[in-house]
Amino acid sequence: MDIRVWCQHPTSVAHNRMDIALYCQDRLRYIASRKNLGAEWPGPQLLSEFQRKAEGLFIWVVTVSEYISNPRTFNSDGKFKSLLKSRPPRPLCRSKLCSEILGNCDWSDEDVPIGY
Secondary structure, rough: OOHHHHHHOOOOHHHHHHHHHHHHHHHHHHHHHHHHOOOOOOOOOHHHHHHHHHHOOHHHHHHHHHHHHOOOOOOOHHHHHHHHHOOOHHHHHHHHHHHHHHOOOOOOOOHHHHHH
């Protein structure tokens, strides 16, 4: 697929937003269970904020949820809230998010640098 076509894919279409909403509900429920965050976590307000901040970017939702579900990520609730508060506009969000995630990698593990 031509990258120019992919970059122009509309992120605001209803079915895209619905897919993100369903994924967020399911994934955060799973994370709450795995991380012992309680059955009500993150609550309707943070769930709504998470979906809104995604701006239709499914990959952003997946990346954040993978990060907070990682066993090496401590204080997943705090990290999640911090990411929701600090997410800058689209072009910068990916670099900040990726920087934070890569900063938490175990670089002493010889397989990690090879993957990047």
